[in-house]
Amino acid sequence: MPAPARLTAWWRGHRWRDDRGDTSIQMAIVFPFVLLATLAVIQASLWYYARQIALTAAREGATAARTYQASPANGAVRARTVLARTAGDSLRGYRVLASSNGQRVQVEVDGTALSMIPGVPGLHITQRASGGVERWTVPGG
Numbered sequence: 001m002p003a004p005a006r007l008t009a010w011w012r013g014h015r016w017r018d019d020r021g022d023t024s025i026q027m028a029i030v031f032p033f034v035l036l037a038t039l040a041v042i043q044a045s046l047w048y049y050a051r052q053i054a055l056t057a058a059r060e061g062a063t064a065a066r067t068y069q070a071s072p073a074n075g076a077v078r079a080r081t082v083l084a085r086t087a088g089d090s091l092r093g094y095r096v097l098a099s100s101n102g103q104r105v106q107v108e109v110d111g112t113a114l115s116m117i118p119g120v121p122g123l124h125i126t127q128r129a130s131g132g133v134e135r136w137t138v139p140g141g
């Protein structure tokens with residue numbers, strides 16, 4: 001067997017023996033970053049879900065407050081009902097504010113999204129919905 005072939009065979013044999021444990025070390029270095037990325041995706045999903053809950057409650061409240069002869073209080077009650085039914089632990093410490101200037105009504109929902117990361121408080125969420133108040137008008141007037 002020529003010398004280069006013997007050297008190649010020797011190198012292959014030593015290479016495999018010298019790489020033992022490299023995978024464990026690589027996993028020990030990479031795994032915390034994979035775990036952190038997974039937690040970040042879960043946290044972002046929880047934030048987005050809590051945001052959608054708050055927006056749905058604000059929209060439902062605005063729709064209830066816009067109806068003929070309804071008051072902003074009707075909208076706040078409707079928003080709180082939706083939150084009680086859907087928020088669970090996803091949206092905590094929520095607060096509903098409803099206001100009107102006679103022409104438009106606005107419902108605002110504030111709360112905090114659930115946090116999966118230890119030591120990090122939940123993210124604050126504010127969602128608003130508004131619309132024109134329904135009223136009877138005279139044709140042409």
